[in-house]
Amino acid sequence: MNDLAKPLLEDVPRLGEMGLHNYAPYLMNRIMGRYNASLRDDMASLGLTTPKMRALAVLSVIDGLQIRELAVYAVVEQSTLSRALDGLEAEGLVRRDSDPGDSRATRVTISEAGRAAFETLWPTMARSYARMFAGIPTAERAAFVATLQRVLANIRKHDF
Amino acid sequence: MNDLAKPLLEDVPRLGEMGLHNYAPYLMNRIMGRYNASLRDDMASLGLTTPKMRALAVLSVIDGLQIRELAVYAVVEQSTLSRALDGLEAEGLVRRDSDPGDSRATRVTISEAGRAAFETLWPTMARSYARMFAGIPTAERAAFVATLQRVLANIRKHDF
DNA sequence: CCTTCATATTTGCAAATGCATTTAATTCTG
DNA sequence: CAGAATTAAATGCATTTGCAAATATGAAGG
Numbered sequence: 001m002n003d004l005a006k007p008l009l010e011d012v013p014r015l016g017e018m019g020l021h022n023y024a025p026y027l028m029n030r031i032m033g034r035y036n037a038s039l040r041d042d043m044a045s046l047g048l049t050t051p052k053m054r055a056l057a058v059l060s061v062i063d064g065l066q067i068r069e070l071a072v073y074a075v076v077e078q079s080t081l082s083r084a085l086d087g088l089e090a091e092g093l094v095r096r097d098s099d100p101g102d103s104r105a106t107r108v109t110i111s112e113a114g115r116a117a118f119e120t121l122w123p124t125m126a127r128s129y130a131r132m133f134a135g136i137p138t139a140e141r142a143a144f145v146a147t148l149q150r151v152l153a154n155i156r157k158h159d160f
Numbered sequence: 161m162n163d164l165a166k167p168l169l170e171d172v173p174r175l176g177e178m179g180l181h182n183y184a185p186y187l188m189n190r191i192m193g194r195y196n197a198s199l200r201d202d203m204a205s206l207g208l209t210t211p212k213m214r215a216l217a218v219l220s221v222i223d224g225l226q227i228r229e230l231a232v233y234a235v236v237e238q239s240t241l242s243r244a245l246d247g248l249e250a251e252g253l254v255r256r257d258s259d260p261g262d263s264r265a266t267r268v269t270i271s272e273a274g275r276a277a278f279e280t281l282w283p284t285m286a287r288s289y290a291r292m293f294a295g296i297p298t299a300e301r302a303a304f305v306a307t308l309q310r311v312l313a314n315i316r317k318h319d320f
Numbered sequence: 321c322c323t324t325c326a327t328a329t330t331t332g333c334a335a336a337t338g339c340a341t342t343t344a345a346t347t348c349t350g
Numbered sequence: 351c352a353g354a355a356t357t358a359a360a361t362g363c364a365t366t367t368g369c370a371a372a373t374a375t376g377a378a379g380g
Contacts, residue, residue: 012286016221020233024301025195025289026217027308032188033235034315049336057186061176068358073180075193077338082360104345104358126172129185132311141184144307147300148187151292155194209366228328237368242330264328264375 035128042124046117051076051084053121059094059110060118066105067096072158093117195288202284206277211236211244213281219254219270220278226265227256232318253277 020026036050043053054074059065062073067085071078085108088094093114099105110118133141180186196210203213214234219225222233227245231238245268248254253274259265270278293301 012283012290015217015282015285020218020221021309022305023289024305024308025192025285025292027305027312028188028192029196029235031308031312031315032185032192034317035185036189038315051336057175058180061180066358067360075189078359079339079361080337083336086360099358102346102358106359122175123172125175125185129183130172132185132315134314136307136310140303140307143300143303145182145184145187147296147304148184148191149181150296152187152191154294155191155198155292157194211366226328238329239331239368239370240366243366246330259328262328262376266329 031132035132039125039128043121046121048117048121049084049087051080052088055081055084055088055108056093056110056114056118056121057125059108060115060122064107064109066099066107068105069160070108072160088114191292195292199285199288203281206281208277208281209244209247211240212248215241215244215248215268216253216270216274216278216281217285219268220275220282224267224269226259226267228265229318229320230268232320248274 015023039053040050043050048056051074054076055070058070058073065073067081068078071081074081076084085094085096089096091113093111095109095111096106097109099107136144175183199213200210203210208216211234214236215230218230218233225233227241228238231241234241236244245254245256249256251273253271255269255271256266257269259267296304
C-alpha cells in the first residue's frame with residue numbers, strides 16, 4: 001500500500017462535523033431535486049417526460065448527435081433515451097437516421113416541430129432558472145458557473 | 161395581466177445563445193448524475209440503495225426526524241422513503257417510533273448498527289467528494305457553497 | 321361537541337427505470 | 351484477412367418509482 005494515500009484517507013472529515021448545509025453534493029441534490037421535480041410537473045402538462053424534454057433541450061443546441069452522445073449530454077440512461085426517442089419520433093419532433101460514417105450508430109436530428117415544441121417549454125425552464133438565481137449578482141453567477149465547469153471536468157468520463 | 165411581468169418574459173435569453181456549458185442547471189444535472197450514479201454502484205456492493213443511503217446520511221447528522229422531514233432532507237419521495245425505511249428497520253439500522261406529540265407522525269432514529277453502517281460507506285462518499293473538488297482552492301469552494309446556499313434558499317419550499 | 325378540513329404515513333397499482341442481453345456493425349490482432 | 355474483442359442501439363424483464371387512494375389522527379369552525 002502507498003504511504004501517501006493513508007494520511008489522506010484518515011483525514012476525511014466526518015459529515016456531521018461539516019454539516020449537511022456545507023456539503024456541496026448535498027446542497028446540489030437538494031437544489032436539483034426541487035428544480036427537476038418542479039420542471040417535471042410543468043412538462044407533464046405539456047405531455048412531455050423529463051427524458052424527452054432533456055433530449056429536446058440538448059438537440060436544440062447541438063443537433064445531429066449520436067444516441068450514446070445524446071445520452072451523456074442529456075444525462076439519461078441509454079435504454080431510457082432509446083424509448084424516449086421512440087416517443088419523440090412518433091410525435092414527429094425528432095428523426096433518427098443511420099450514421100453515414102458508422103452504420104452501427106444512429107444520429108438524431110430535431111425537426112422544426114421539435115424546435116417549436118422546445119420554444120414553448122423553454123420559457124418555463126427559463127423561469128425556473130431565473131428564480132434559482134434571483135438576487136445573485138452577475139459576478140457571483142459567473143464564478144459559480146466557472147466552478148461548476150471545473151467540477152464537471154474533474155468527474156466526467158467522456159471528454160464533452 | 162401585470163405590465164411588469166411582460167418585459168421580463170420577453171428578455172429570456174435562448175438556451176442556444178448561452179450554450180449548455182454556461183447553463184448552471186445543466187451543469188449541475190451533469191455533475192449530480194455522474195456523482196449519484198457512481199455512488200449508487202458503490203452502495204449496491206454494500207447492499208444499500210440510494211434512498212436508504214441518503215436516509216442514513218441525514219440521520220447520522222440530524223437524528224429523530226419525522227418521516228416527512230426526512231423525505232425533504234434526503235431528497236426522496238415520501239412513499240419511496242417509507243419503503244426504504246421498511247428495509248432499514250428490518251436490517252436494524254433505524255427505528256420507527258410514534259411521535260409522542262403527534263400520534264399521526266413517526267420519528268425515525270438511527271441505531272448504533274446504522275451509525276456503523278454509515279461509517280463504512282462514508283469514506284466512499286468522501287472520496288467522491290474529494291475527487292469532485294480536486295484542485296479547487298478553499299476560497300473558491302467556500303464561495304461555491306455560499307452560492308449553493310443562496311440558491312437553495314431561493315427555491316426551497318420548506319424552511320429547512 | 322360534532323362535522324369538516326388538513327396533515328402524516330402507508331399501500332395499491334400502473335408506469336418508468338435500468339440492468340443485462342441481443343443484434344448488428346466495426347476495430348483490433350495475430 | 352479470419353476470428354476475437356469492442357462498440358452502438360434496442361429490447362426483455364424484474365425492480366423501482368411515484369401518483370393517488372386509503373387509513374388514522376389532529377385541528378378548526380360553528
